[in-house]
Amino acid sequence: MGNLAGNGAVHVDLEPAADILKDNHYYLNMGPQHPSTHGVMRVLLEMDGEYIVNPQPVLGYGHRMQEKMGEHKNWMAFMPNTGRMDYAAALPYNHGFVALFERLCGIEVPIRAEYIRVITSELNRLVSHHLWMGAFLLDLGAFTPILYTFDDREQVLDILEDITGSRLTYCYFRVGGVCKDIDDNFVEKTRAFIKRQRERFDIYNDLVTGNIIFIKRAEGVGVISPEMACRYGVTGPVLRGSGIAYDVRKNEPYSVYPNFDFEIPVGSNGDCLDRYMVRLQEMEQSLRIIEQALDQLPDGPFLGKVPKKLKMPTGDCSSAVESARGELTYYLVSGGGDIPYRLKIRVPSYSNLSVLPELGQGILLSDLVTTMGSLDLVIPEIDR
C-alpha cells in the first residue's frame, strides 16, 4: 500500500500479531463499514484504552480509476464521471472540467451561461453543506438535525432537478455553456427558497448552535493550526476554519464571481466548532451570491458555438474551482486530438484527510469521530 496517508508506512495486515504492540495497545478497525466513516473508508486505529495512539486511514475500497478513464474518452463521454466523484457537490466538478477545455481551446462562454453556472453551483454548495451538517450532527449523536437539513435540501434538489434532470450526480454543464436554459419558474422558486432558508437558519441555531452539549463536544476538538493546515495543503472550510482567508472564488476569481459582493467567513481557533461556524456562514454567503446573480441575470444564449469534435492544441492546462470542500484542480496534458493524454484531478477531501494521522494522535475515539465529521470527507472523491 505504501505511503498512502503521507505519514509513514501503513500497516495493512487485517489481524496484526498482538505481540507487535507494546504497552497493551491494540488495533481497532474503524470501517470499511462503520456508521461514521460515511462511505467505504477504513481507519486503522492503534488504541490505548479509549485513547487513540496512531490513526491510519486505509484507502482504495472504492477506487474506480476515474483519472485513467479520463485518458480514454473525449470530454463529453467523461462528463458524467465528474458528477460521480463528489456526489454531494457535483456541479463544481462539472464546472472545473468544462473550464479546463474552455481555457485550453479558447472557447467563449456566453455571459448568461456563466451566471447560470454560478447560481447552480452555489445551490449545489448549499445542498452539500446541508448534507454535511446533518451527517456531522449524526456523528455527534443528534439524530434530529439531519431531518431538518434534509427538508431544506429537498427544496434545492427539486429546483435543481427541474433544470438539470437529476438530483445528485449532475451532468449539466457543457463546454461553452450549460445544456438547458433556466426559466422564470426557476428564478421564482429559487427566490422563494432563499427567503425560506434565511428563516431556517434561526431553527438551526436554536436546535444546534446554542446547544451546550454540542459546544462542549466541538470546542477545542481537532485543532488545526494555520501552520499545520498549510503544511498539509488543506483547503476549503477546513482551512478557513483555521483562520486563513483563502477561497478560489476570491483569490483566483473564475467565471463571473468578481461581479458579486460576498465575504469569506474565517474562524480563529481551527477547531470543530470553527469549521461548523464557517460552513454555516458560508451558506448565508452562498444565498447572497445567488440573490445578486438572479438580480443581474442577463439575457442571451446559454450555449456558445462549440465544434462537434473538439480539437485540442498540444500543451497542458489546469483549472481550479472552489468546490464545497475546498480547492478542486483539474490538470490536463494534451497531445492533440480530442482525448486528453493525461488527466490529473486534485481533490480537496484527499488533502483534508491527510491531516487525520497527526490530528488524531492522543485523542478519544469520540473526538476522532467528531473531527472526521468536521473535515467533511466524501469518500468516493478520495477514492476516485
Add this chain to the structure above:
Amino acid sequence: MPPELLRMIIAAALVVAFVFLNAMILGYMERKVAGHIQRRPGLMEVGPHGVLQLLVDGFKLIGKQLIVPEGSNKFLFRLAPILSFAPCVLPFVVIPFAKKLQIVEMDVSLIFILAMTSINVIAIIVAGWASNNKYSLFGTFRAVAQAVSYEIPLLLSILSIILITNTFSLQGIIAAQKYYWFILIQPVAFIIYFISGLAETNRAPFDMPEAESELTAGFHTEYSGMGFSFFFLAEYANMFTVCSIATVLFLGGWKGIPLPLGDFTGIFWFMLKVYGLLFVMIWIRWTYPRVRFDQLMTFCWKYLIPFSLANLLITAVLVKLI
C-alpha cells in the same frame, strides 16, 4: 392447587405480559414522538396510524435467527439477554400501580427495586465480553463505569426522600405525600434523580454504551433476533421502572384528583405521570447530541455527587430541626 401458588402464577404472567405491552406502547410512542419531532408522520403503515407496527416487529424479531459469532463464548453469549431481561421484570412485582394494585407489598420495596435494576449491568458485562468483539467490549467498559458512577447520585437523591418519610415502603412514601408532592420540597433531588435515571437506563444524551456513531451498537453489536429484543425489552422495562420510582417518590404515585372511574382512578393517574416522564425522556433523546465519555464522568463526579450530597445534608439538618 393452593391459592397462594395460583396467585403467584397469575401475577407472574401478568407482569411479563405487562412488560411486553409496555415495550410495545413505549416503542410505538418513541417512534411516533420522534417522527413528530422530526416533522414526519412516523409509523403509518400497519394498522391505523401504525399502532400494530410493534407487534409485527416483534414477530419479525422472534422469527429471526440468533447468530452466534465465531470465537465467542457460546454459553455466556446466549445467557446474557436472559440475564438482562429477568431482573428487569422483578421490580414490577412491587410497583404500586394503584392503592390496591400491587402484587407484593414489602417494607423494603424501594431497596428491592434498586437491587434488581442494578443487576442489568452484569448482563451488559457478560454480553460485551462473550461477544468477542472490540466494539462490544468498548460498550461494556463504558456501561460499567457509567452505571457504577451514576448509581451514587441516584441513591443519594433517593435517600433525601427516605429521610423525610422514614420508610422504604412505596405505599408508605405515597401516603406521606398527603398534602403536597415531594417534588415541591425536593426539586434538586428530583432533577438529580431524573438525570441519573437517564444515565442508568443508557438513554440519550448518556447512551454511551450503545453510541452508534462511535461503537456501531455497543454491547449488543453482535446480537440479532430475540437476543437483541431481550435487551430492547429490558431497556424499556428499566425506563418504566425508573420513571415509576420517580412518580412514587416525587409526584405522589397514584394520587390525583378523584375521577368517576372507581378503582381505576389510581391507575389512570399513575400511568399518566409515568408516561409523562417517559415522554420527557424520549423528547430529550431526540433533541440533544450525545455527551463525550469523559464529560459524562466529570458531570457525575464533579457536579451531581457534590450537589446530591449537599442536598442530603441540608435535608438531614432540616428534618432534625422541624
